[in-house]
Amino acid sequence: MSHHPKTVRPLVIASVMASMAMVAIEATIVSTAMPQIVTQLGGLHLYSWVFSSFLLAQTAMTVVFGKLADLYGRKPVVLIGIAIFLVGSLLAGFAWSMPAMIVFRLIQGVGAGAIQPVTLTIVGDLYPARERGKIQGYLASVWAIAAVVGPMAGGLLIRDLSWAWIFWINIPIGLLSAAGFMVYLHEHGKHQRPSIDLAGAALFTVSIGALMMGLTDAGESSNALVLFEFGLFVVTGVLFVLQERRAADPMISFALWGHRPIAASNVATVLSGMALMGLTSFLPMYVQGVLGRSPVVAGLALTMMMVGWPSGATFAARSLHRLGLRRTLIGGSLFLPLGAIFFATLNPQSTPLAAGIGSLIMGLGMGIVSVSSLILIQEIVQPSERGSATASNLFSRNLGSTLGAAMFGAVLNYGLAHSSRLAAVTSDQLRQILDATPGSAAASAASNPATAAAVRFVLHQSLHLTFASILVISVISVGALLMVPAIKLGPAQPASANSGA
Structure with missing residues (x-):
């Protein structure tokens, strides 16, 4: 008889919903506070990059963390993602300038790029397809509630505390979520020694980052900058394809x-x-x-x-x-x-x-x-x-x-x-x-x-x-x-x- 501890599915799903709530609310609550943030920090011309940096990092890292979850297991990768997201949230609350805020939001985006795909993969592991739809409905409700609650919560936090708390509110939620995964999610250890396609991961991240920046800057920045970004996307994209064709375990x-x-x-x-x-x-x-x-x-x-x-x-x-x-x-x-x-x-x-x-x-x-x-x-x-x-x-x-x-x-x-x-x-x-x-x-x-x-x-x-x-x-x-x-x-x-x- 196996003595391997059992995964407690309802409590793991509660942890999944909590971690996704952080990402979902962050997508709506920040927009409420940005006028006050930019008033205090200055740098109005960088306003859009507070949002773009988050989306840029999240999109570029989603595929990378999805692959890492297949290689090393879901639990360690989702815990790393939560840790990165909380570090970014903590630092964002202490941001002293708009460039600093953009960097810390980018760190948050990296964490979100791990949380979203890996938590959904955990749901796929724990529930058969016939049950999974009901769980996906619960997760969709998290985003719906966040769309309504986020702006309201942002307004209340700004009025009664300070804008820093729109980031720091993630910390207790993230810690509870991480605790739930550590205690109630159990995976069989992987015995093979995976090979990491670091070159592929780096080229993919740069390529997608350049594409996202080019699309974001199109019509807003100089033609030379946009052409450089799209050119970088093409060059690194070609190098990425060549790398993946020869990698033993491609990204x-x-x-x-x-x-x-x-x-x-x-x-x-x-x-x-x-x-x-x-x-x-x-x-x-x-x-x-x-x-x-x-x-x-x-x-x-x-x-x-x-x-x-x-x-x-x-x-x-x-x-x-x-x-x-x-x-x-x-x-x-x-x-x-x-x-x-x-x-x-x-x-x-x-x-x-x-x-x-x-x-x-x-x-x-x-x-x-x-x-x-x-x-x-x-x-x-x-x-x-x-x-x-x-x-x-x-x-x-x-x-x-x-x-x-x-x-x-x-x-x-x-x-x-x-x-x-x-x-x-x-x-x-x-x-x-x-x-x-x-x-x-x-x-x-x-x-x-x-x-x-x-x-x-x-x-x-x-x-x-x-x-x-x-x-x-x-x-x-x-x-x-x-x-x-x-x-x-x-x-x-x-x-x-x-x-x-």
């Missing part, structure tokens, strides 16, 4: 990424990530700038997505065994273009209710697709590759968000600069329109109602083009998922032999 298995179900699911994940970024970035702008509603109303319209997402995840969990994985995945993806139709047909006479309904429908689709595609990817690979496969899906989502921000921003700028109704709209005109909500000082100080109406019309045309692009991408996403073959769910037993109830 990225091209056979794994090229497997048809994984490739199709990840392509759809990139596209849905682009659509999500386009919606979250520009729907509030339309509700405020074109429909003339308050920021609160704009936020409520977007929040409906956060209601739909966990609802879709829960539906997927309950439907997988009845409808099958492929039917659930493709059926759920149809909600994406259906919701996008609401945005593509918005006009200045529309109500925020139409925008809210579109958000809800797209949220349902996002929840179903994200859970179903993750389960599909985890189900068709060996347990020894599950970390890398999970990381590939999360990497695709983050890459889609970055591509979406760059592409839809370019579409909006093109529309604003090439309107037949008005000369190129300036950023000052756009800001006045967004600030001129009913009853505001900006509204009463509007200098020229005719010009304001023209600017609103140009904004409508530009955002209509953006929303039409989201619709097209949503349709292509459905087409990608049609390439997924039928996948039969495995037997109802945990993949990890040493897991307990």
Whole structure:
């Protein structure tokens, strides 16, 4: 009889939810505090890099830590990720300048790049596919709650304490999460001596980092800098491919990424990530700038997505065994273009209710697709590759968000600069329109109602083009998922032999 301690699944899932809550809340709470932070630290021109550095590090390191989890086990890697995240959080609270804040946020991003893929891989190890959907629904609710609670918590911490506490609040949560993994998660030791593809990891990180920086700086920085960043991406990308082809144990298995179900699911994940970024970035702008509603109303319209997402995840969990994985995945993806139709047909006479309904429908689709595609990817690979496969899906989502921000921003700028109704709209005109909500000082100080109406019309045309692009991408996403073959769910037993109830 084995005396190997049993894994206590419910308490491990509690630790997973706590660690993911840190990352989820950090994504929303910082935006609330940034105006006060930049006022105290200065460096307004570096404002966007506080967010970009986090996303850059998180995206680049996701695949690296996914591979390390396959080589060394989930437990040590997730504990390292939590430690890195907490060190970054502690230092960020003591930041003395914007460059320091950016460096410490980058450290947080490295930790997040380990926490997200490895915790989802732990769920895949402990639960069979038929049970995993329900757990993924719980995890989706963490992100939905964080989207609502994060800004509120940020406002309260700033009012009653100081902005440093938006980072330090992670420390007790992270310590409790780490304690839960140490006490309740038990893995069989790995007896083989893995070889680490350090050159591949370094080249991949530099290549993806250069791509992310190029996409972030496109249209914002000098052409020479952007060309250098894209050139660095190409050169290091080629070197990375050459390195992986000759490495004994490559950081990225091209056979794994090229497997048809994984490739199709990840392509759809990139596209849905682009659509999500386009919606979250520009729907509030339309509700405020074109429909003339308050920021609160704009936020409520977007929040409906956060209601739909966990609802879709829960539906997927309950439907997988009845409808099958492929039917659930493709059926759920149809909600994406259906919701996008609401945005593509918005006009200045529309109500925020139409925008809210579109958000809800797209949220349902996002929840179903994200859970179903993750389960599909985890189900068709060996347990020894599950970390890398999970990381590939999360990497695709983050890459889609970055591509979406760059592409839809370019579409909006093109529309604003090439309107037949008005000369190129300036950023000052756009800001006045967004600030001129009913009853505001900006509204009463509007200098020229005719010009304001023209600017609103140009904004409508530009955002209509953006929303039409989201619709097209949503349709292509459905087409990608049609390439997924039928996948039969495995037997109802945990993949990890040493897991307990």
